[in-house]
Amino acid sequence: MIASDQTNVLPRFLDLVYPSIQRGEGVRLWTTEGLEVLDACSGEAMVTCLGYGATPIVETARAQAHRISYVYNHHFTNEPQERLAERLIELAAPEMARVRFVSGGSEANETALRLIRQYHVDRGQTARWRIISQAQAYHGALIGALALTGRRSLQQPYGEYLSGHLQIAPATWRFDPSGQAALDELDRALEEAGPDTVAAFFCEPVSGAALPGYTPPKLFWEGLAERRERYGFLICLDEVVTGVGRTGSWFAHQTLPIEPDIVTAGKGLGAGYAPLAATLCKQQIYDVLAAGSRQFEHGHTWDGAPLPCAVGLAVLEALSEQGLVDRVRERGPSLRDQLELALAGLEIVREVRGRGFLLGVELVDPRDGTSLLPDELDAAALVDQTAFDQGLLVTSTHSTADGYTGDQTLLAPAFVATDAELDEMIERFAATATEVDRVIKHRLAGATV
Ligand SMILES: Cc1ncc(COP(=O)(O)O)c(C=O)c1O
Structure with missing residues (x-):
């Protein structure tokens, strides 16, 4: 783990302590401390479509x-x-x-x-x-x-x-x-x-x-x-x-x-x-x-x-x-259904959308199911951290300040991810969203907003 005052790198966020990635294989990453992370968004930036170590x-x-x-x-x-x-x-x-x-x-x-x-x-x-x-x-x-x-x-x-x-x-x-x-x-x-x-x-x-x-x-x-x-x-x-x-x-x-x-x-x-x-x-x-x-x-x-x-x-x-574009086309709709089903009933989830291996989950205020979550909760950061704690890499956007949408999470697995790996991603993300739903409701109940 490397903090901004321990490095010559000019980091993106000075208040974050960064785990350091040592290696990757398929859809899994390992940090220098030996932590294993299942990557559900292709290197965080929708890049590594063939996985690691091809x-x-x-x-x-x-x-x-x-x-x-x-x-x-x-x-x-x-x-x-x-x-x-x-x-x-x-x-x-x-x-x-x-x-x-x-x-x-x-x-x-x-x-x-x-x-x-x-x-x-x-x-x-x-x-x-x-x-x-x-x-x-x-x-x-x-x-x-x-x-x-x-x-x-x-x-x-x-x-x-x-x-x-x-x-x-x-x-x-x-x-x-x-x-x-x-x-x-x-x-x-x-x-x-x-x-x-x-x-x-x-x-x-x-x-x-x-x-x-x-x-x-x-x-x-x-x-x-x-x-x-x-x-x-x-x-x-x-x-x-x-x-x-x-x-x-x-x-x-x-x-x-x-x-x-x-x-x-x-x-x-x-x-x-x-x-x-x-x-x-x-x-x-x-x-x-x-x-x-x-x-x-x-x-x-x-x-x-x-x-x-x-x-x-x-x-x-x-x-x-490897017929990977066909694989994404054929598997995409069921992956989306699977994600939707896994998140069903969570009041912070308003919409699951997307095509192929590019899926989005939009969060809303559970008190009315429509409003953006309060800016100061920064639900996007909470999702990413909770997922990371579950050994899952997803990437979320906190767009509330822009006014067009609120907090959203992106899932974009590598095209080579097996069905078992996709299942594992959905399972871990459902656990993540359930925990975030609980924490957000708790904070909203205690907050003055
Ligand atoms: C839709 C879209 N266009 C352009 C870019 C910019 O690409 P790069 O970061 O490689 O310059 C990105 C990066 O995330 C993107 O998502």
Whole structure:
């Protein structure tokens, strides 16, 4: 266990004492003190879809590092990058045409922002720069991506750095179960901005940590596609979490009534064996650049380097050969039912939602079954700590301060988790939620709120 005053690391939370992870195998982690933890959220960040210690990926990385690990992509391309681009399009996203590889999801989304802008400039529509996005979202920590969320708790104190994009409320049970209110809000945002200044609509097809497992209703997607036609903006879907299989299809948008112009992927693409993410676009976007400026001058040092791309290629092959996307699609609905059943009757649980191996549990105030839990209870932290005490790793969000949703927990197991391991995760999480229900009710009874 390492506290902030015992380390040279600048930790994320200075008041937390951090257990140190020594090793992992499959879906289990061990700390340096020998504590075993069952990982129900793929390395906490929905990344390790193949679990820990996947020998073929490690061997591929070793061999590639010997051959050539790194070279910059200004004057060179390389075989792993070329093969990964080809395989990604062929296997996972045939509706896309071109790929730029980067190191992380924020970079992929920043790349998408630049591509969106370059596309409009190359078409002579230089007034288009604004992005409309969903307020309760997360698109990354870099300044461009951070401007796309409406979450005040994340944006403070950096407001001065952030561009004036527009956000609309999510169409959840709380605000808008049909999706019509979100469409009306989208219309108001378009009008407020002036449709000719709007460059793109940006959103997660199925949300990750910001609103785990949530997807807008069909009516919203159809209305969004219709407005794209009418006003000429692009649609970029952030599939940093959902890309490469997490929701049971290679990309989540493939099961939605909408096709994006640009899509980003990350997390599971490198599966925790290399930092790797990607921005993919349709042929039509590429054609505009090809007929226009003939460049996309945006890059980071590790873009498309041989080592991470070789890892990404091995990850795609492992997913394909082991039929893991099919496994997630087939097992996802029963996993969700199982979770719902295990939590039935707990008054703090309002909703269990999600697709594939991306599930969310939303907590509410048990006194009325609707209100957000009082901010000061920080139920999210209580869930994570209680789970950890039960030897289970889940990740929760305390979004109460943002106003769109309250405390929520994300479960996102590795695709290789066996049925027995999934059962164990559900069992431990049910025990966790039962204990949290008890503690919260106790605190509410004694509190003055
Ligand atoms: C939906 C989504 N987009 C983007 C990002 C940013 O990715 P990264 O942390 O790799 O920069 C995340 C990270 O959690 C995410 O969940």
